Each structure stands twice: as structure tokens, then as C-alpha cells.
Amino acid sequence: xxxxxxxxxxxxxxxxxxxxxxxxxxxxxxxxxxxxxxxxxxxxxxxxxxxxxxxxxxxxxxxxxxxxxxxxxxxxxxxxxxxxxxxxxxxxxxxxxxxxxxxxxxxxxxxxxxxxxxxxxxxxxxxxxxxxxxxxxxxxxxxxxxxxxxxxxxxxxxxxxxxxxxxxxxxxxxxxxxxxxxxxxxxxxxxxxxxxxxxxxxxxxxxxxxxxxxxxxxxxxxxxxxxxxxxxxxxxxxxxxxxxxxxxxxxxxxxxxxxxxxxxxxxxxxxxxxxxxxxxxxxxxxxxxxxxxxxxxxxxxxxxxxxxxxxxxxxxxxxxxxxxxxxxxxxxxxxxxxxxxxxxxxxxxxxxx
Numbered sequence: 626x627x628x629x630x631x632x633x634x635x636x637x638x639x640x641x642x643x644x645x646x647x648x649x650x651x652x653x654x655x656x657x658x659x660x661x662x663x664x665x666x667x668x669x670x671x672x673x674x675x676x677x678x679x680x681x682x683x684x685x686x687x688x689x690x691x692x693x694x695x696x697x698x699x700x701x702x703x704x705x706x707x708x709x710x711x712x713x714x715x716x717x718x719x720x721x722x723x724x725x726x727x728x729x730x731x732x733x734x735x736x737x738x739x740x741x742x743x744x745x746x747x748x749x750x751x752x753x754x755x756x757x758x759x760x761x762x763x764x765x766x767x768x769x770x771x772x773x774x775x776x777x778x779x780x781x782x783x784x785x786x787x788x789x790x791x792x793x794x795x796x797x798x799x800x801x802x803x804x805x806x807x808x809x810x811x812x813x814x815x816x817x818x819x820x821x822x823x824x825x826x827x828x829x830x831x832x833x834x835x836x837x838x839x840x841x842x843x844x845x846x847x848x849x850x851x852x853x854x855x856x857x858x859x860x861x862x863x864x865x866x867x868x869x870x871x872x873x874x875x876x877x878x879x880x881x882x883x884x885x886x887x888x889x890x891x892x893x894x895x896x897x898x899x900x901x902x903x904x905x906x907x908x909x910x911x912x913x914x915x916x917x918x919x920x921x922x923x924x925x926x927x928x929x930x931x932x933x934x935x936x937x938x939x940x941x942x943x944x945x946x947x948x949x950x951x952x953x954x955x956x957x958x959x960x961x962x963x964x965x966x967x968x969x970x971x972x973x974x975x976x977x978x
Contacts, residue, residue, distance in 0.1 A: 664947045667768070669954075670720065671945040675727035679950060680768040681777060685719045687767075688966030690956070712956035720951075728939045729784040735938075738786055740779065748778045751974040755967055774967075781971060791934050792927040799919040806871045806914035808907040809883050812847075812856060813863040814840035815900035825898055840894055840901035847891050853905050862900070869911055871918040879904070 670677040704711050733739070740748065752775035756764070764770075816836045817825040828836060843860050847853055857866045872880065876897040886892060886906035895902040 664945075664950070667950070669947050669950050670724065670727075672724060672727045672942050673731055675731055677723050677727060678773075679954065680773060682719065682723065682954065683767050684769060684774070684777065684967050685723055686715065686954075686956070688968055689715060689719055689722075691966060715956065716951075716954060724944065725935075725939075726780055726784045728942055729787045729935070730780050731942065732935070732938050733783045733787050736787070736790070738783060738790065740782055740786070744782055744786075745779075747974050748775060748782055751778045751970050754974065755970040758970070777967070778971065782975065785975070788931060791931050795923070795927045795930050797923050799922050801910075801915060804871060804915050804919040804922055805884075805909075806869060806911045806918045807883060807909055808867065808869045808911055808914075809886070810853060810857060810867050810905045810907055811863065812840075812843060812853075812861045812866070812903040813900050814843065814860065814903075815862045816896075817899060827898075837894070837901055840903065844891075844894055844903050847903055847905070853891070867907070869914050871915070871921075 664671070665676070665678075667679040668676055669679050669682055752771055755778075756769075756771040756774050759767075814836050815828075816833045817827045820826050827833070839860075843856055847856055868875070870880075872884070874880070875883070876899075878895055879897050879902055882892045882895045882902075883904050883906065886904065886909070888906055888909055890906050892902070892904040895904060
């Protein structure tokens with residue numbers, strides 16, 4: 626069983642909620658949100674017969690916060706990226722994650738999927754472990770009970786089971802050729818600039834002609850045996866000079882040229898929207914990266930198989946958001962909850978490597 630806490634997180638869209646729509650994973654159908662005052666106490670989200678309370682949201686929220694702090698450092702929750710604070714981004718992502726788990730439980734009910742005796746025992750063990758790892762102060766701050774945590778683990782395990790059933794027939798056999806990963810060095814002479822929004826702005830025809838002439842001169846020197854690393858250091862206009870990649874990840878012209886090179890062979894001039902590339906092959910087969918790419922391809926295939934089923938089901942669901950309660954939830958920069966988060970405990974109890 627693969628780790629749901631990482632797997633589902635990977636296939637979630639980094640969703641930003643508007644007043645009218647909750648975006649499904651990977652650009653799927655939108656679930657319409659109905660704003661209503663008919664909520665139970667502390668009920669923040671309702672999806673048909675499934676419900677999420679504020680304490681549930683807080684457990685998810687603070688269990689996910691640690692990864693953000695490790696990536697961005699302490700004191701990050703008011704920091705803005707593209708006009709959105711990280712605290713609000715985490716809230717949006719967490720709500721999307723909860724919505725998916727709740728929706729998958731509705732799907733499980735339709736399909737008659739339940740936990741067996743062993744899985745129920747694991748749920749009980751996970752709940753006891755997580756609940757026992759946090760202080761009374763933390764429990765009071767979160768507003769949780771052990772029964773609530775046990776129910777959350779039940780829902781999470783059922784979602785895991787639904788995912789496994791949907792993806793069990795995905796072919797995991799990936800050939801070395803399909804997953805082949807190569808390493809190249811590259812010199813880029815740009816034929817475009819980048820505007821303040823990160824978009825490419827093509828050079829004028831005169832500037833482009835000058836860039837091509839310069840690239841041809843550098844190419845001639847490389848083909849005449851000058852040290853490629855020295856030329857790269859002097860002329861490369863990219864932020865990096867070495868790429869390791871598989872098929873389907875780079876611009877088509879660049880990829881085609883790179884995959885047709887032998888080790889130490891230098892390409893001709895390769896034009897993409899970014900400019901003129903001179904590529905030297907370092908390795909035609911990176912075994913470690915190829916094996917990693919096989920895993921990535923399998924995950925993509927499973928994600929696609931899952932989304933086809935999930936998105937078709939989710940778009941039929943009715944979603945109601947308690948907007949006032951949602952807006953009142955803030956990231957507490959001084960909160961110090963248990964280092965063993967909800968998802969980590971789940972992985973420890975349920976997952977087999």
C-alpha cells in the first residue's frame with residue numbers, strides 16, 4: 626500500500642477557493658459551493674451527507690504546516706507569494722484535501738467499500754497513538770476527542786482503499802526506453818526576455834538575428850574542440866547548465882535533439898521559444914534517475930486513472946461552505962503541536978514499504 630498522505634497530497638491542485646467554486650484535483654470539474662446558514666456548531670464544510678468540523682480542519686492544517694515551515698522557515702504564515710499568503714494557501718490546500726477525502730467516502734458508500742477487521746484495528750491503533758502523543762493543552766486548543774480522531778482515520782483509510790481499487794489495474798510495467806533519463810549540458814543564447822509576470826517576450830527580429838549569429842559562433846568553437854565547460858561558463862544565459870530529464874518534460878525540439886545524441890556528442894543549433902541551445906550529452910542513460918522516472922510515470926498513470934473516476938463522481942456532489950467560520954480560521958504562528966502529525970502516524974501504522 627502506498628502512502629496516501631503523500632500520494633493524495635501530490636495529486637491535489639494547490640486550490641484557491643473563490644466564493645463560488647471549489648476546484649477539483651488536477652484541473653477537474655468544479656464543485657459548486659452553496660453558501661448557507663444551516664450549519665451545525667463548528668461545521669465548516671458539508672458535501673452531501675459528509676461533514677467537516679473546525680477541529681477536523683485544524684488537525685489537518687497543523688499536521689501539514691510542518692512541511693511548509695521546513696521549506697520556507699519560521700514566521701512564514703503572513704509571507705506572500707503571488708499575492709497570496711502562505712497561511713491562506715495552506716488553508717485552501719487543506720480544505721481541498723478534506724473535500725476529496727469526504728467525497729471519496731461518499732464514493733466508497735456507493736461502491737459498498739468498508740474497512741475489514743484488521744483495518745479497523747489499525748484505525749484504533751492510529752487514533753490511540755496520535756491522541757496519546759499530544760498534550761491536554763493541545764487537545765483543548767484543537768477541540769478534539771479520541772473518537773473524532775478515530776473517525777478521521779477511518780475516513781482516511783477508506784479513501785486510501787478507494788484509491789487502491791480505482792488504480793489496481795493500472796499497468797506498472799514501464800520499459801527502460803520509455804523511462805530513459807539522460808543528462809546533458811547546455812549553452813543557451815536567449816532570443817527572448819522574461820517580463821515581470823514570468824512570460825517570455827520575443828526579441829525583435831534584429832536582436833534575434835544577433836543572438837543566432839552569436840550562437841553559431843559559440844557552436845563552431847565547441848565543435849572545433851574548445852572546452853565545453855569553459856564556453857558554458859562564458860556564454861550560457863540560462864540559470865542552469867546541466868539538465869537530467871526524461872521524455873515529455875522538455876520543449877519538443879530540445880528533447881528530440883538531446884535524445885538523439887551519443888555520450889560526449891554535441892548537437893547543432895537547437896531553437897526553442899527561449900532561444901538557441903547548444904547541447905552536449907553527458908550520459909545517454911542515468912540508471913538511478915530512470916528508475917525514479919519509472920515510479921513517476923506509474924504515479925502519473927494512477928493519478929490519471931483516479932481522476933477519470935473521481936472527477937466524474939465529484940462534479941455531481943453539492944458542496945456547502947460555512948464562509949464566516951472558514952474566514953475566522955487563522956494560522957497561529959505560535960502554535961506548538963506534536964511533531965508526530967496526523968499523517969505521519971497514519972503512515973507508520975498503515976503503510977508497508
